[in-house]
Amino acid sequence: MSLIVTGTVGIDTVEAPTGSREDVLGGSCVYFAAAASFFSPVRIVAAAGDDLPDEHRRVLDHFTGIDTRGLEVRAGSRTFRWGCRYLDDMNERETLYTSLGVLEEEPPTVPDAFRDSQYVFLANSHPAVQMNMLSQLHQPTLAVADTMDLWINIAREELISLLERIDGVILNDSEARLFTGKSNLRHAAEKIIEYGPAFVVVKKGEHGCIMVHRDGIAALPAYPSREVVDPTGAGDSFAGGMMGSIAAQDDHSLHAIQHGLACGTVVASFNIESFTLDRLKTLDKNQLQARLAKFAEMVRVN
Amino acid sequence: MSLIVTGTVGIDTVEAPTGSREDVLGGSCVYFAAAASFFSPVRIVAAAGDDLPDEHRRVLDHFTGIDTRGLEVRAGSRTFRWGCRYLDDMNERETLYTSLGVLEEEPPTVPDAFRDSQYVFLANSHPAVQMNMLSQLHQPTLAVADTMDLWINIAREELISLLERIDGVILNDSEARLFTGKSNLRHAAEKIIEYGPAFVVVKKGEHGCIMVHRDGIAALPAYPSREVVDPTGAGDSFAGGMMGSIAAQDDHSLHAIQHGLACGTVVASFNIESFTLDRLKTLDKNQLQARLAKFAEMVRVN
Numbered sequence: 034m035s036l037i038v039t040g041t042v043g044i045d046t047v048e049a050p051t052g053s054r055e056d057v058l059g060g061s062c063v064y065f066a067a068a069a070s071f072f073s074p075v076r077i078v079a080a081a082g083d084d085l086p087d088e089h090r091r092v093l094d095h096f097t098g099i100d101t102r103g104l105e106v107r108a109g110s111r112t113f114r115w116g117c118r119y120l121d122d123m124n125e126r127e128t129l130y131t132s133l134g135v136l137e138e139e140p141p142t143v144p145d146a147f148r149d150s151q152y153v154f155l156a157n158s159h160p161a162v163q164m165n166m167l168s169q170l171h172q173p174t175l176a177v178a179d180t181m182d183l184w185i186n187i188a189r190e191e192l193i194s195l196l197e198r199i200d201g202v203i204l205n206d207s208e209a210r211l212f213t214g215k216s217n218l219r220h221a222a223e224k225i226i227e228y229g230p231a232f233v234v235v236k237k238g239e240h241g242c243i244m245v246h247r248d249g250i251a252a253l254p255a256y257p258s259r260e261v262v263d264p265t266g267a268g269d270s271f272a273g274g275m276m277g278s279i280a281a282q283d284d285h286s287l288h289a290i291q292h293g294l295a296c297g298t299v300v301a302s303f304n305i306e307s308f309t310l311d312r313l314k315t316l317d318k319n320q321l322q323a324r325l326a327k328f329a330e331m332v333r334v335n
Numbered sequence: 336m337s338l339i340v341t342g343t344v345g346i347d348t349v350e351a352p353t354g355s356r357e358d359v360l361g362g363s364c365v366y367f368a369a370a371a372s373f374f375s376p377v378r379i380v381a382a383a384g385d386d387l388p389d390e391h392r393r394v395l396d397h398f399t400g401i402d403t404r405g406l407e408v409r410a411g412s413r414t415f416r417w418g419c420r421y422l423d424d425m426n427e428r429e430t431l432y433t434s435l436g437v438l439e440e441e442p443p444t445v446p447d448a449f450r451d452s453q454y455v456f457l458a459n460s461h462p463a464v465q466m467n468m469l470s471q472l473h474q475p476t477l478a479v480a481d482t483m484d485l486w487i488n489i490a491r492e493e494l495i496s497l498l499e500r501i502d503g504v505i506l507n508d509s510e511a512r513l514f515t516g517k518s519n520l521r522h523a524a525e526k527i528i529e530y531g532p533a534f535v536v537v538k539k540g541e542h543g544c545i546m547v548h549r550d551g552i553a554a555l556p557a558y559p560s561r562e563v564v565d566p567t568g569a570g571d572s573f574a575g576g577m578m579g580s581i582a583a584q585d586d587h588s589l590h591a592i593q594h595g596l597a598c599g600t601v602v603a604s605f606n607i608e609s610f611t612l613d614r615l616k617t618l619d620k621n622q623l624q625a626r627l628a629k630f631a632e633m634v635r636v637n
Contacts, residue, residue: 122518216424219559240542243559252633254554257521257545288635295636331554332634333590334597 034174036280037076037147038065038273039166040156041136042085042104046116047308049123051262057309058089060113061156061179064266067313068273068300070096071321073280075273076150078103078166080141082110082134095314103144110135123261124238143169152280154272155199157181160191167198175285177201179272185212196228200285203234203272218243219250232290234275236268242294248287253294256302256328263308267301270313274300295332299325336476338582339378339449340367340575341468342458343438344387344406348418349610351425353564359611360391362415363458363481366568369615370575370602372398373623375582377575378452380405380468382443384412384436397616405446412437425563426540445471454582456574457501459483462493469500477587479503481574487514498530502587505536505574520545521552534592536577538570544596550589555596558604558630565610569603572615576602597634601627 038061045059062079069075075098083106090106093099111134119126140162148171155163155178163178170176176199184192185208192212196202202225204212209221222233222245232246241254275290275297282289299321306312340363347361364381371377377400385408392408395401413436421428442464450473457465457480465480472478478501486494487510494514498504504527506514511523524535524547534548543556577592577599584591602623608614 217561217563219561237542240539241554241556243556250559250633251635252543252556252559253636254543254545254556257552257554259519259521261519291635292637329636331552332636333553334555334594334631334634 034151034280034283035076035149036069036073036152036154036276037078037143037150037170038062038069038154038156038276039078039141039143039163040065040158040269041113042079042081043113043115044085044089045114045265045309046129047119047263047265048117048129049119049263050121052308054308058092059115059265059309061269063093063310064269064304065154065156065273065276066093066099067096067310068270068297068304069277069280070098071300071316071318072274072277072296074098074100075277076100076103076147078141078143078147080105080107080110080135080138082106082112083108085112092310092314103141103147105141107135107138110138117265119264123264126264140165151175152276153177154276155179156269156272160184160188160195164191164195164198175200175279177203177272177276179203179268180208182208182211193228196225196230199230201232201234202230203236203268205268206235206237209233209235219245234294236271238267241298242271244290244294246287246290251287251291251294253298253332256298256324257331258302258305261305264305265308267305270304271297271301273297295325295328299328336453336582336585337378337451338371338375338454338456338578339380339445339452339472340364340371340456340458340578341380341443341445341465342367342460342571343415344381344383345415345417346387346391347416347567347611348431349421349565349567350419350431351421351565352423354610356610360394361417361567361611363571365395365612366571366606367456367458367575367578368395368401369398369612370572370599370606371579371582372400373602373618373620374576374579374598376400376402377579378402378405378449380443380445380449382407382409382412382437382440384408384414385410387414394612394616405443405449407443409437409440412440419567421566425566428566442467453477454578455479456578457481458571458574462486462490462497466493466497466500477502477581479505479574479578481505481570482510484510484513495530498527498532501532503534503536504532505538505570507570508537508539511535511537521547536596538573540569543600544573546592546596548589548592553589553593553596555600555634558600558626559633560604560607563607566607567610569607572606573599573603575599597627597630601630
């Protein structure tokens with residue numbers, strides 16, 4: 034079924050103990066769509082400036098099934114740019130700079146051809162912008178949103194309004210604690226559900242994720258990677274794998290989402306093996322399925 | 336099949352944000368045996384002083400299948416005593432005092448009737464003491480040891496000699512990193528296996544565990560508890576559930592140990608719901624099996 038993502042296309046600079054990359058392709062929409070494309074066709078809605086290099090644009094064509102008709106490349110505008118540095122253990126990072134560019138302009142419009150999308154992912158953005166995107170869609174089957182500490186701090190009311198309208202939310206452990214004031218993640222997730230969504234996925238980075246759903250609870254470890262080159266995009270590629278799998282199954286029951294969590298975990302584990310989309314670009318579906326089968330064996334308990 | 340544990344019987348004082356308990360029953364052997372007893376009969380080898388209150392002694396009789404013939408209560412000796420304080424988030428603790436008592440004397444002897452034990456757990460102790468215990472057993476099927484940062488720092492050579500003789504080792508993430516100098520846990524565990532054991536279980540507290548085994552890798556989240564009252568004994572009850580399950584299955588293949596990891600995870604999740612053994616004392620097998628089934632559903636990916 035039709036899957037759509039709204040978010041950013043960015044130009045990233047990353048410094049890490051494993052190396053550095055300057056002005057590479059990034060952005061939530063990009064990581065999400067690349068990951069999702071292994072499971073389902075995916076439509077993207079995002080804006081970029083005319084400084085977005087052609088080679089970055091062409092990266093998206095590398096992935097079968099990414100529909101870029103919703104990517105607005107605006108003359109005279111600047112693409113969102115972001116730089117970060119990872120610290121020694123790769124679990125902490127500091128932002129070097131953020132240049133909003135086109136993100137300070139009007140948000141992109143959802144093309145008419147995309148308005149019938151059934152599965153929706155609203156990547157991290159101001160909750161009012163996410164709400165606006167959602168309102169342009171006719172009747173989605175499942176709408177899921179990401180968020181971040183910034184919006185929890187400065188746009189809490191808008192975020193609460195959004196939670197009343199969506200089916201699922203994905204956020205980090207620290208964000209779940211910040212939003213609810215509860216340190217126990219199960220309590221925090223249960224509290225978030227009271228605002229409206231049927232499920233909450235709490236991402237714990239190298240420690241995996243837990244999901245609290247009205248119908249039950251799921252918990253998975255991260256894939257135990259030998260090699261982490263660049264964690265950038267881990268959360269968005271996780272969400273992409275999860276939503277891509279759900280759209281492919283055309284099922285958003287607890288069990289279908291649980292399978293999605295595993296798909297997200299595994300595709301994210303490939304993503305962090307390289308800078309930008311280098312690893313996902315060379316990944317084939319057989320490799321992905323093989324690691325997915327291996328992961329299923331790893332968490333087998335009976 | 337016969338399961339044996341060597342370790343401590345202790346008198347603990349615990350201060351936590353959830354409350355405090357003074358001079359309650361504790362010790363690695365006690366938590367291990369109580370947890371293991373839900374799966375398999377278990378023999379304990381430990382020493383205590385004659386200051387061990389009768390009521391503490393009687394707690395062990397509460398659990399069906401704990402064979403206490405190897406518990407030496409020594410006249411004129413003092414029981415091991417330990418006090419600790421948990422900090423706000425329960426993931427950090429500080430030791431308030433340690434009074435070794437009987438642990439400074441000769442280690443206990445393995446009774447003749449226990450020397451045919453097939454499944455062996457050497458709870459945390461000086462590796463030379465663990466080696467001595469192991470050498471008193473005829474021909475164990477599977478010997479697994481716990482250790483701690485202290486021995487890694489001051490008895491590294493003896494620990495390496497022990498690793499050459501045992502089949503499995505259980506340790507914390509920080510200990511695995513300390514022993515190997517590798518921050519990536521998969522690398523660290525793979526490095527430990529090079530010293531001899533067939534498998535290494537790395538405990539990550541609230542984040543679950545990973546196991547690297549010569550035949551494959553396993554990873555599980557912790558059970559997402561709503562209520563953590565006292566984490567004391569979590570590691571030992573985890574090991575008890577794991578080894579009890581392995582002994583009950585009489586199988587130490589990768590899959591049998593994986594099932595053991597789930598059993599350990601679940602029994603430990605009950606243990607931390609109370610101080611000392613209060614929760615395990617009231618736990619019945621049906622409750623345990625029900626949570627085990629729930630946990631299996633939580634980590635289900637297909």
